[in-house]
Amino acid sequence: MRLAYRFLISSVMLLTLAALASLIAALPFLPGTLTGLPFNHLHELALALRDLVVIGGLLGSGIYVTLPPTPQPNSRLLDTASVLWPLLISLTLIWGILGLLATVNPLLGILQAMVIALVVADVIGKTRVWTPIPFIWTVGMSISAIALLISVLPISDFTLAATMTTLARGVRLYIGEALAAVALIYGLMRRFSSAPAQWAASSLYTVAGMLALAGTLVILGSLGLLANGIALIAPLLYLIFAAHTYAAFSKRNETATLAAHWAALGVLLLVLGIGVLGAALAITQVWTSGTQLSALLPITAQYAITAVILGVVNQSFAEMRGQPRRVTGLAPFWLIAFGMVGSGFALTGVGLVQVYLERILGINHAEAQMLLAPLYSLWIVGLATLLLGVVVYATIVWIRRPRFGKPAVSMI
Amino acid sequence: MPGTRRWFIIGLSLALLFVIAVPALNGFFAPPVVPGDATAGFALWQADDCAGCHTLDGIGVPYAADLTRIYAAHGETDLRAFLAAPDVPHPALHAAQIDDLIALLRSVSAQAAPLPTPFLHLSGGA
Numbered sequence: 001m002r003l004a005y006r007f008l009i010s011s012v013m014l015l016t017l018a019a020l021a022s023l024i025a026a027l028p029f030l031p032g033t034l035t036g037l038p039f040n041h042l043h044e045l046a047l048a049l050r051d052l053v054v055i056g057g058l059l060g061s062g063i064y065v066t067l068p069p070t071p072q073p074n075s076r077l078l079d080t081a082s083v084l085w086p087l088l089i090s091l092t093l094i095w096g097i098l099g100l101l102a103t104v105n106p107l108l109g110i111l112q113a114m115v116i117a118l119v120v121a122d123v124i125g126k127t128r129v130w131t132p133i134p135f136i137w138t139v140g141m142s143i144s145a146i147a148l149l150i151s152v153l154p155i156s157d158f159t160l161a162a163t164m165t166t167l168a169r170g171v172r173l174y175i176g177e178a179l180a181a182v183a184l185i186y187g188l189m190r191r192f193s194s195a196p197a198q199w200a201a202s203s204l205y206t207v208a209g210m211l212a213l214a215g216t217l218v219i220l221g222s223l224g225l226l227a228n229g230i231a232l233i234a235p236l237l238y239l240i241f242a243a244h245t246y247a248a249f250s251k252r253n254e255t256a257t258l259a260a261h262w263a264a265l266g267v268l269l270l271v272l273g274i275g276v277l278g279a280a281l282a283i284t285q286v287w288t289s290g291t292q293l294s295a296l297l298p299i300t301a302q303y304a305i306t307a308v309i310l311g312v313v314n315q316s317f318a319e320m321r322g323q324p325r326r327v328t329g330l331a332p333f334w335l336i337a338f339g340m341v342g343s344g345f346a347l348t349g350v351g352l353v354q355v356y357l358e359r360i361l362g363i364n365h366a367e368a369q370m371l372l373a374p375l376y377s378l379w380i381v382g383l384a385t386l387l388l389g390v391v392v393y394a395t396i397v398w399i400r401r402p403r404f405g406k407p408a409v410s411m412i
Numbered sequence: 413m414p415g416t417r418r419w420f421i422i423g424l425s426l427a428l429l430f431v432i433a434v435p436a437l438n439g440f441f442a443p444p445v446v447p448g449d450a451t452a453g454f455a456l457w458q459a460d461d462c463a464g465c466h467t468l469d470g471i472g473v474p475y476a477a478d479l480t481r482i483y484a485a486h487g488e489t490d491l492r493a494f495l496a497a498p499d500v501p502h503p504a505l506h507a508a509q510i511d512d513l514i515a516l517l518r519s520v521s522a523q524a525a526p527l528p529t530p531f532l533h534l535s536g537g538a
Contacts, residue, residue, distance in 0.1 A: 028475075040464040040475055102461040135417065139424065158454040158516060159523060162469045163440045171431060175424075205416055209423025216427040222470065224525065225434050286525045290467035290478030359527055365477035 221282020
């Protein structure tokens with residue numbers, strides 16, 4: 001459990017840095033902002049940190065949810081992963097601050113894949129009964145590791161490189177990591193819902209198969225390879241997933257943690273992000289490619305997964321502390337929820353108006369950016385709210401972190 | 413069938429099959445037919461981290477303008493003039509590098525699906 005704790009706490013701290021870097025990197029979209037800072041490097045650092053938040057959070061959550069809470073013998077695989085993970089974080093931060101991430105991206109990708117592979121191999125070795133949650137989580141993380149390795153293949157041709165980048169990033173985020181996050185939502189359900197376990201197991205297999213297909217539709221849509229009618233299947237599949245989870249949300253038990261709140265936010269962002277926005281971008285691909293709308297899709301997907309991870313942090317830290325009550329309270333939840341949803345809607349507005357100005361009216365990019373400043377300011381307000389929420393969340397989590405040595409309690 | 417591991421494996425297998433087969437059948441993995449200087453232009457694009465600010469065929473960051481169709485929109489003469497005397501955030505390039513970069517932009521622009529014609533053309537000021 002200590003390694004799960006280390007992955008989760010590092011994920012929360014990285015989220016703070018990512019939110020700060022995202023906010024600073026967004027500032028040049030406002031006119032009159034200082035242009036001396038290397039904003040594009042900060043943006044790349046924010047992207048890299050968000051990737052680490054998702055990977056570390058999914059690994060820590062996976063270890064916690066899939067492995068039994070009883071003390072395990074030291075594993076060489078997990079020991080190696082626990083050495084590589086802080087090394088990966090340090091290298092990402094150093095190279096990100098130096099503006100070298102684009103150069104060293106392949107090495108970071110290989111290190112990320114190695115850490116995932118080590119943890120997944122350990123979970124596979126220790127799992128005796130393959131119930132749906134460890135099974136789907138393991139499959140999802142394995143797909144992510146393979147996609148990461150594919151994404152670092154050296155390709156000299158631009159067209160092929162663009163295709164492979166879209167495929168690898170899409171498979172990783174919209175299929176692999178999405179499946180792992182959905183498995184974690186069902187893992188949390190066992191804590192906050194009295195829905196029958198057999199129903200939950202059957203439901204997870206059903207929705208996981210559908211969401212894998214939905215992810216494929218979104219990926220093919222981003223390559224411009226889908227007929228419009230087919231793309232509309234993706235939000236329908238995500239709505240079926242939401243309906244399944246509603247059955248669990250409507251049967252809450254007495255658990256006092258906020259796991260259900262975070263899981264609900266994760267479901268909402270998955271439906272709006274990958275489901276609705278993914279299909280909308282597939283339909284409008286020629287119009288929206290290269291605009292802020294297309295940049296929003298992976299961000300929303302990562303926010304959705306992050307919300308689920310924060311839910312696991314809430315639940316697991318309460319259990320590790322042996323105090324079955326809220327760890328962080330509602331204030332950071334609402335700040336982060338408003339920050340994620342609000343900045344997402346603001347960037348949607350930016351993207352829609354950008355498409356209208358640049359691609360319907362034919363206004364040039366620089367002039368359109370000036371006209372978009374009011375909408376960009378709303379986006380920045382959303383990012384600032386998110387940062388505030390994350391700082392409050394991280395501070396409370398750090399103050400109320402588990403002290404190992406005290407007896408743990410499971411609230412399953 | 414729904415709600416079983418077999419259902420999930422079938423769904424996931426179909427998903428991964430489609431994600432590889434559909435681009436393959438549409439020629440996305442076919443050997444490149446771009447001229448050599450476009451490949452050198454892509455190497456320059458990567459080395460100078462142009463994707464840190466610009467997007468090209470959906471790849472990159474929309475900090476600055478999308479360059480997918482910039483060759484078709486502005487033409488080679490304007491692009492050469494800009495790249496020969498770039499403003500502050502852009503790196504200075506040698507003549508051969510400008511040739512390579514323009515070859516890349518020409519190649520991507522030629523392959524990109526055309527945008528629908530703008531409904532209105534505005535000058536954006538007096």
